[in-house]
Amino acid sequence: SQTIHQWPATLVQPVGSPLSLECTVEGTSNPNLYWYRQAAGRGLQLLFYSVGIGQISSEVPQNLSASRPQDRQFILSSKKLLLSDSGFYLCAWSVRGGRGIYEQYFGPGTRLTVT
Amino acid sequence: AQTVTQSQPEMSVQEAETVTLSCTYDTSESNYYLFWYKQPPSRQMILVIRQEAYKQQNATENRFSVNFQKAAKSFSLKISDSQLGDTAMYFCAFMRYNAGNMLTFGGGTRLMVKP
Numbered sequence: 001s002q003t004i005h006q007w008p009a010t011l012v013q014p015v016g017s018p019l020s021l022e023c024t025v026e027g028t029s030n031p032n033l034y035w036y037r038q039a040a041g042r043g044l045q046l047l048f049y050s051v052g053i054g055q056i057s058s059e060v061p062q063n064l065s066a067s068r069p070q071d072r073q074f075i076l077s078s079k080k081l082l083l084s085d086s087g088f089y090l091c092a093w094s095v096r097g098g099r100g101i102y103e104q105y106f107g108p109g110t111r112l113t114v115t
Numbered sequence: 116a117q118t119v120t121q122s123q124p125e126m127s128v129q130e131a132e133t134v135t136l137s138c139t140y141d142t143s144e145s146n147y148y149l150f151w152y153k154q155p156p157s158r159q160m161i162l163v164i165r166q167e168a169y170k171q172q173n174a175t176e177n178r179f180s181v182n183f184q185k186a187a188k189s190f191s192l193k194i195s196d197s198q199l200g201d202t203a204m205y206f207c208a209f210m211r212y213n214a215g216n217m218l219t220f221g222g223g224t225r226l227m228v229k230p
Contacts, residue, residue, distance in 0.1 A: 094216040106160035
């Protein structure tokens with residue numbers, strides 16, 4: 001069966017510090033991968049998605065970036081965090097397919113607090 | 116661009132009763148998918164139910180069913196025989212057909228099931 005991991009689970013970082021959140025998927029190959037941010041009490045905002053190694057699409061311009069160095073690894077980074085970067089970050093994966101319905105499966109999330 | 120609206124920020128229901136959560140969406144697409152996700156206090160996103168837009172029959176999953184009205188662009192979730200474990204945030208989500216399986220989420224409805 002497939003599993004998705006995220007770490008760290010929680011993180012407290014000062015403003016201006018760098019960020020690296022990691023997401024890995026097991027039990028599947030060539031997945032689509034997604035990063036979402038959820039502000040407190042709000043819905044999910046898609047930040048980045050990837051259909052393959054080195055292929056990243058950004059949905060929202062910001063000081064965050066994403067990378068996919070391996071097929072099942074997705075990294076969210078920042079060089080300098082802002083207070084507004086605080087939130088709950090969720091990684092998700094789906095089967096890569098041209099047609100049909102492929103729901104997304106979510107990781108446990110990372111709670112980031114920027115102080 | 117698609118938008119998803121959940122007009123009920125919070126709802127409550129007595130245990131064993133039935134509750135309906137509302138969702139409307141706006142799209143010019145004719146082929147698409149709709150989902151309801153549940154996010155309990157653990158914050159793990161769990162798929163509850165999905166609906167293909169080309170299917171007229173409403174989807175059901177045990178105690179969960181939807182009322183899909185394509186012309187009205189409405190997709191409500193009915194929870195029958197509510198249980199304490201149904202307490203969670205519920206998100207309605209839209210997925211375009213053949214578009215990278217990306218989801219657009221509504222703002223969520225917080226459901227409290229009372230004993």
